[in-house]
Amino acid sequence: KNEVEQSPQNLTAQEGEFITINCSYSVGISALHWLQQHPGGGIVSLFMLSSGKKKHGRLIATINIQEKHSSLHITASHPRDSAVYICALNTGTASKLTFGTGTRLQVTL
Amino acid sequence: NAGVMQNPRHLVRRRGQEARLRCSPMKGHSHVYWYRQLPEEGLKFMVYLQKENIIDESGMPKERFSAEFPKEGPSILRIQQVVRGDSAAYFCASSPKNLNTEAFFGQGTRLTVV
Numbered sequence: 001k002n003e004v005e006q007s008p009q010n011l012t013a014q015e016g017e018f019i020t021i022n023c024s025y026s027v028g029i030s031a032l033h034w035l036q037q038h039p040g041g042g043i044v045s046l047f048m049l050s051s052g053k054k055k056h057g058r059l060i061a062t063i064n065i066q067e068k069h070s071s072l073h074i075t076a077s078h079p080r081d082s083a084v085y086i087c088a089l090n091t092g093t094a095s096k097l098t099f100g101t102g103t104r105l106q107v108t109l
Numbered sequence: 110n111a112g113v114m115q116n117p118r119h120l121v122r123r124r125g126q127e128a129r130l131r132c133s134p135m136k137g138h139s140h141v142y143w144y145r146q147l148p149e150e151g152l153k154f155m156v157y158l159q160k161e162n163i164i165d166e167s168g169m170p171k172e173r174f175s176a177e178f179p180k181e182g183p184s185i186l187r188i189q190q191v192v193r194g195d196s197a198a199y200f201c202a203s204s205p206k207n208l209n210t211e212a213f214f215g216q217g218t219r220l221t222v223v
Binding site: 040043048097099100101 | 142144150151152153154157165167168200202210211212213214215216217219
């Protein structure tokens with residue numbers, strides 16, 4: 001079993017829809033990161049969470065440490081949100097991140 | 110303050126050649142991480158370096174791959190005698206401390222071995 005699992009793997013939404021991407025993990029963590037990767041592009045860090053909830057613009061990230069679960073929400077989705085969203089764990093070794101396989105989001109007009 | 114700079118963005122090498130990938134961390138960052146993304150796969154950790162030291166290389170293949178982060182200059186990921194299976198996107202990330210702070214990623218180097 002992978003240490004971190006994301007769902008769904010693929011998601012298609014219409015512009016304006018509310019989107020939720022989920023991340024479940026099975027190990028203890030010191031922080032969880034949400035990352036965004038556009039096709040052929042670099043990786044952008046969206047959030048780093050160790051507890052609670054963070055909001056930036058139309059993006060909201062939450063984490064429940066007891067349930068080992070995090071969600072990334074996008075409100076009023078737009079075609080420019082189309083990208084792969086990746087959940088990554090810092091397990092406290094102060095070095096490497098462990099990545100989920102990503103959720104490929106396509107937002108259509 | 111420029112972000113993490115990787116070059117080249119795209120690199121084509123013939124089998125058996127050497128590939129050198131460069132990463133300049135953000136100003137003030139002394140921690141550098143290299144990750145590899147194989148086609149249609151997720152990102153995998155390769156190596157973690159601080160200035161002049163390799164801290165964790167548990168994700169590096171045992172042969173042909175090496176990394177350094179000298180006192181002056183960028184971090185270098187070096188792949189000797191490349192094979193087709195080395196074709197991938199290689200990403201560098203930097204942080205001011207360890208990864209309990211936010212990590213900043215570069216645009217990646219896309220290596221194609223022909």
